[in-house]
Every structure is written in structure tokens, then in C-alpha cells.
Amino acid sequence: MKVYYCYLEIFDEETQQWEYVANPNQLPEDLYYDQFFSDIDRESLFFFFKEMENQGELTLLTKWKGIPADASFSVTNNYYFYLENIKMCTDASYFYLNELFDFEYNSTIDLYKFPRHEYKNFKEYNYENKQINSQKHISFRNYLGDNFIEELNLLKRYERYENCRIIYFVDADLNGWDDGTIQPEPYFKRFDRGIVGKGITDQDYGEIESLNYNILFYFIEKTATLENEEVVERQENLGIRVRDIFLNHLKKTIPIQDYEIHNARLTQQFWILEKIFVFGYYNGRVDDETVGYFCGNYPIFKNSLTSYESFTYGDDYEVDCGGYGFRSRFDFETFKLILRGFCEKFEFEIKIIFELFLKIAKTNNYKYLLKELEEKLSKRNSE
Secondary structure (H helix, E strand, C coil): CEEEEEEEEEEECCCCEEEEECCCCCCCCCCCCCCCCCCCCHHHHHHHHHHHHCCCCCCCCCCCCCCCCCCCHHHHHHHHHHHHHCCCCCEEEEEEHHHHHHCCCCCEEEHHHCCHHHHHHHHHCCCCCHHHHCCCEEEHHHHHCHHHHHHHHHHHHHCCCCCEEEEEEEECCCCCHHHCCCCCCCHHHHCCHHHHCCCCCHHHHHHHHHHHHHHHHHHHHHHCCCCCHHHHHHHHHHHHHHHHHHHHHHHHHCCHHHCCCCCCHHHHHHHHHHHHHHHHHCCCCCCHHHHHHHHCCCCEECCCCCCCCEEEECCCEEEECCCCEECCHHHHHHHHHHHHHHHHHCHHHHHHHHHHHHHHCCCCCHHHHHHHHHHHHHHHHHC
């Protein structure tokens, strides 16, 4: 349940038509160029917009308003593209700018009104703000955050126009794992950034959280037998324990000079561990199916590529593992060769986690499995 796109329209009194207005703070190369509220959490916007549209209503709206019949040409085109063509969004709705300005942001919201996964997600990603985290009711101002208020102040420049409205597209689909049942816990919630390791830049911090999300999401998806929050939480806790055992193992075995990624040892360990988890599940098999985890179902070929993360094996090959773009099919095949080299280098760890995945499917005695895992890795380190 997310808000994906927000567009501003102003009514032109001369032409008697609605005109689309781009966000002046967005650049053409930005992912959400021309839109508003692009830096706000997508799920938070979803619940706020729904709450705002239901003010004064005895019952919650069961359907969205849809796109206005007189929407501008640009917004209408985007509507057909995102909802009809690629079906990235499921619904559309709108409200007038004065509704946004008149909303009482100091009023409180009951966090228990949210689905359990959204409540859990909000609490965990606000762990640095202890005051907010300890409350069951918070103000909309605190819930939406400073970025939202800044964007709201930006929109006030359009108050001089009599008619302005926001049209937004949402994904309200509740089917499957993408409904948010899996919301992995951030790594730095349990481990303080200043204590875990020095030299962790803001870029490293973001990459570590992203890699941690990938590792736990993948682990939960492969081991949870039911799309049930209780089962997911149990597997998440198991995944966290497995992750930490492997990180401790990698800390003792991986020389920092072998993997130069932003000079952060912890980033390197997470980067390696993500691939050990994926290829461990497939027992080291590298083909189009398993590489699909990193590249999607089909690799994207480009004339040029920009890599923010690379893996060098030997002296000749360097492969893009971040942008997932390849100059040609040959580069993609080279990518698979490098990953096969990776699997050979970490054959022991991949075999261990492959066996772990098999055992998890057959037993609930996780305490024994964790103890066995620690013993195997400890023995390996002592050899």
C-alpha cells in the first residue's frame, strides 16, 4: 500500500483548463522528476492521504475517487501508462490544495489503526527518536516528518491561485508478499553505528541497510512456510541470528584489501554475505535463474553503464553488481563467470548455508541449528 506519484495541477481561468505544474526543486535526471512529496515515505503518504480524504466521514472510503475527467494531458498520459499499460499502480485519487493546508497537523494519529506491518515498520525506522518510538499516539506532524513539512511550505507559493489540486496514484493491492508482510528490521536498530565500526560513511550506512534488507527479505521469503505475520517474525529473528553468525565469521576471514568498496569493512561483509545467502540457497549454482536475483528476470543491456559497486576477480574482470546494466550479452556472460569464481572462493560458506536451508525446512529446533552453525564456522576459522 503505497503512494507512487503525486502531481500538482492549477486551473487556468483564461483557458478554463487544468494545467500540470512540475516541481521546481526536481531536476530532469531525478527519479521522481516533476513530482511532489517524492522524498516522503510512500506508505506514510498512503495512510495520511486516506485519513485526510476521510475526515468527517462516518465510514472509511472503500474506493478511490479516480482521476478527474478534466485532468491535464500530461497527468492523463501518466495515468494510462502507470495504471493501464504497465499496471504499476492500481488506483488514483485527488484532493484540493486548501484541504492540505487546512489539515490539523498537530492532531494525533493512533498508530494501532495501521496494519501491524506498517506499525512495526514505522516504529523500527524511527528508533533514533526515542520520544516518538515510545508513544502509541503521535501527531501527524511527527508521523510525516520534516521533509513533508518542507514540501508543504513549498506548495504554499501556489496559494495565490484559486483552484489547485494534487492528483496521486497508489498501489493499494494487498495480495502476495508485496503487501508488506515482510518488513525486515534495520541493521542499525540493534547495533549502534558508532560502535559497530569506524569509517562508515553515509553512503556505506545506506548500502549496509539496503543489503541487510535484501538478506533478511530473501531469507524470510525462502524459509517462511506461510504468509503469516507470526511466522514471518519468527523467521526474521532466525535470519538475524544467522546473519550475525556469518558476519562474525567473515570479519575473521576476509582481508579488507580483497574487496575495496568504499573502504568500509562492514559494507564488504554485507556485500559478500548477500551473495552467499542467494547462491547458498541454490548450492552454488550460477545460471540465468539464480543471477536473476541480482539482475531481474532479464538483464538490462546498455551502451554504457555506471557502477557504484564492483567485484574484481583476478586482474582482468570487473563486473557491475549495483546498476545491473551490461554493455552486451558478452558482458552478462562475463558477469556469470565472475560469480562462479565467487562461489568457488566461498564454496565452504555456500555449502554450509545450503545445508542450513534444507534443515530449516525439516525442523523447528532452531537453537540446535544455530549452535551447529557456530561450531562449523568456528572450526573453519581455527583450521
